[in-house]
Amino acid sequence: MLAIEVRQLVKIYAGKVKALDGVDFTVNAGDIFALLGPNGSGKTTLMRILTTQFKPTSGEAYIFGFDVVKNDAEVRKSISYVPQETSVWTDIIGFENLLIYAKIYGIPSNYREKIIWEALESMSLDAIANNLVKTYSGGMIRRLEIACAMIIKPKLMFLDEPTIGLDPSARKAVWEKLTSFRKEYGTTIFFNTHYMDEADYYSDEIAIMDKGKMVKFGTASELKHSIRREVIQFNLRNHGVNENVLKIIRSMDFVSNVAIHNSELNVVCCGCRDRVT
Ligand SMILES: Nc1ncnc2c1ncn2[C@@H]1O[C@H](COP(=O)(O)OP(=O)(O)O)[C@@H](O)[C@H]1O
Numbered sequence: 001m002l003a004i005e006v007r008q009l010v011k012i013y014a015g016k017v018k019a020l021d022g023v024d025f026t027v028n029a030g031d032i033f034a035l036l037g038p039n040g041s042g043k044t045t046l047m048r049i050l051t052t053q054f055k056p057t058s059g060e061a062y063i064f065g066f067d068v069v070k071n072d073a074e075v076r077k078s079i080s081y082v083p084q085e086t087s088v089w090t091d092i093i094g095f096e097n098l099l100i101y102a103k104i105y106g107i108p109s110n111y112r113e114k115i116i117w118e119a120l121e122s123m124s125l126d127a128i129a130n131n132l133v134k135t136y137s138g139g140m141i142r143r144l145e146i147a148c149a150m151i152i153k154p155k156l157m158f159l160d161e162p163t164i165g166l167d168p169s170a171r172k173a174v175w176e177k178l179t180s181f182r183k184e185y186g187t188t189i190f191f192n193t194h195y196m197d198e199a200d201y202y203s204d205e206i207a208i209m210d211k212g213k214m215v216k217f218g219t220a221s222e223l224k225h226s227i228r229r230e231v232i233q234f235n236l237r238n239h240g241v242n243e244n245v246l247k248i249i250r251s252m253d254f255v256s257n258v259a260i261h262n263s264e265l266n267v268v269c270c271g272c273r274d275r276v277t
């Protein structure tokens with residue numbers, strides 16, 4: 001069964017910015033699907049259309065067979081969405097955030113407490129449920145947002161850059177929770193990211209987007225095989241890299257590119273595997 005089916009999707013903003021330029025793809029129910037791509041490639045636009053927030057300019061998209069434009073109310077019943085920006089209130093406690101979402105979702109009052117504590121426990125937030133959210137770390141806030149999205153046990157969860165700005169251990173904790181949630185409920189997960197390692201470790205399938213088009217599809221190993229490159233990612237933890245060190249890395253004959261993004265150093269290598277063996 002298909003969780004997502006997209007046919008020739010086009011989105012042109014204000015009659016001039018072509019954010020999506022004929023996108024076609026499908027996602028199988030139960031899969032974790034990663035959408036990789038640089039900033040401005042159209043990832044958020046695609047997610048906003050699939051979650052019925054924006055209408056496409058042309059083309060079609062279906063969620064479990066329901067048209068995102070014509071059957072938008074049906075689509076919203078089976079999905080949850082965690083946006084890139086913070087979507088919880090920081091001036092109230094964690095529990096109260098979940099209570100507000102439970103009321104918005106129309107969860108009957110006699111079930112609310114049970115469902116909220118289940119969500120808090122599964123995200124390991126029960127011990128701090130009565131603390132103000134402004135005292136939480138970035139990773140705890142992200143887990144609270146996911147807990148809010150979980151309380152309706154969606155068939156399909158959309159996550160826009162779920163671990164952006166988190167340190168590696170917080171990113172790992174978020175993914176451990178997401179994968180165990182998928183295992184327990186069979187939820188399909190669709191996420192946008194620019195972290196290649198996350199797409200590699202956690203997804204069943206990856207699509208790469210560039211300038212509004214899907215340019216590649218496949219499992220992590222298929223994609224690596226097709227480009228014959230490996231990327232080694234170093235976390236700089238806010239330390240700079242000495243220009244001389246960068247020069248030495250660039251001069252290595254198996255290094256084809258070096259890029260620094262936020263606090264990460266990405267070294268693109270060709271033929272690493274052959275060398276290691
Ligand atoms: N509401 C909007 N109005 C006009 N242009 C937009 C809007 N949202 C996004 N864009 C433009 O559409 C393109 C794709 O943006 P976006 O979908 O946010 O990409 P990504 O999430 O991959 O960074 C960019 O050129 C962006 O500036």
Ligand SMILES: [Mg+2]
Nearest residue numbers: 043044045084
């Ligand atoms: Mg985006």
